[in-house]
Amino acid sequence: MSFDSDFRCGFVTVVGRPNVGKSTLANALIGAKISIVSRKAQTTRHRINSVLTREKEQFVFVDTPGFQTRHGGLMNRMMNRVVTQSLTDVDVVLHVVEAGKWNTGDEQLIPLFPKDAAVLLVVNKVDLFKNKADLLPYIAQVATKYDYAAVLPVSAQRGVQLETLLDEIARHLPLNEPMFEEDTITDRSMRFIASELLREKIFRLVGDELPYGCAVMIEQWDENPTGARIAACVLVEREGHRPILLGANGMHMKRIATEARQDIQNLLEKPVFLDVYVKVRKGWTEREATLRELGHE
Template identity: 50%
Template sequence: MSDATAFHTGFIAIVGRPNVGKSTLLNRLIGQKISIVSRKAQTTRHRITGIRTDADAQFIFVDTPGFQTKYKSALNEAMNRGVTTTLSDVDVVLFVIEASKFDERDIEVMKLLPKHRPVILVLNKADLLKDKGQLLPFIERMSKQFPFHAIVPVSAKKIMKVDVLVDSIKPLLPVGEPMYEEDQVTDRSERFLASELIREKIFRLVGDELPYSTTVEIERWEEEGNLRRIYAAILVDRDAQKAIVIGHGGEKLKEISTQARTDMEKMFDGKVYLEVFVKVKSGWADDTRLVRQYGYE
């Protein structure tokens, strides 16, 4: 059997600076939401695996946190290590930038790109270009920055040219049998996905700075038939932050919980009882031991 007709299976890293749309792209590539998204940078903190199985290939995508060097903490160092480790373990790399935008933050990520693996440059948010005539000169300029295997403009939000990207990846994957069941879309547990959905709502519903001082821990998980009872703690750095998350009369916490529960019921295809409370854990993001304990390694 030739490579052209054989089944291909492989790992694909999605990397880039914060807020270029990596998580939205992952969700589009697999056709289902598994990676949380918000307008705030560095919403993604973990490596998230998304699985897409076609008739002749299985794509195992690894969404990574946005790589950045501006802020120093044990949490950020752990996230950056996650990016560099992923790049050494995959078959193909998708380097995501914004169409027509390339600055020093992108250059920092480009320095990490492997020379011995195919790298596809993904120009996301191509639909936002006011002057489409900018695209070809930008592609030409980017082709001189690095030996990219291909350069593909897409819009993850509008699902534009995502199929072209998939077709560009497929022949680069090794020939091999699928590693996951055909209907499996992630290797992450329901417990992990639930904590991420709560964290997404914090990013979307509270102030700009606060989400970076929070994490979520599932303290209890019980199942009765098709009902999941989930008890989750939102951890914050200070008492003042606890008051912000709870909100006046508990309204903000109720909104976070209600929206997260609605998304969980869609994702898990079953009823969810969700109880969320807030705890203060000072300095957790600068404590290497706690960062590991909360799953950031």
């Protein structure tokens, strides 16, 4: 693509404690479903770059796991490392908080902010407040926590103030040529995104019953212009997790696979045959080799 000398391009890291809506915001800003979304905290486990290109700017959004302060297992430590690494060599940091709430998880991110990047406080989920004036004392209070370059109340779910947020981010991006082609929306493979979409459906359907020891591995990917055939393995830690995933007469897994297949078809824009099965691998969340095989950094 051609670009002007006043073109701006840079990395924008999206950080926050678990479940404040980081992935929903990242998806809403680029207008495509790249990062998975769930009510279950810590759904995002990986650094995921998504790309939005406008006439004068290219934004490379880095969605990160929620910064975890309550659990100290190997997988959580590796996810926290992703957060801290994602805060180096970035141009803009979006510190996402949930409207009306502030706790230790929000506070503990502040010392990690790079001094040479613009940090914007993004107050998400403002749609939950009928009277927006009720938010003013909260915003005034949290705005004093750090020398934020700007404070923007938004609703990622409803699309409120997202264009305003993009315009504010653009002001802080450096003059730079684009890093990606104009039609690129992520630097992750479709194979990776497909595994994430399947994991999202698992958390949405059985997330309250199933612990975090669940992951998805794509073991077969055959794609041609007319369709794709995909085989996916759902990895769990205990034998007792298998019946939770399957459900009575396999109904849970049928629904999970059907909904995931629909999302993958939308992404690939072609018919998809998806075969999903469950495998038990005890203690995988504490094995670094397995975690790296699954894409953890």
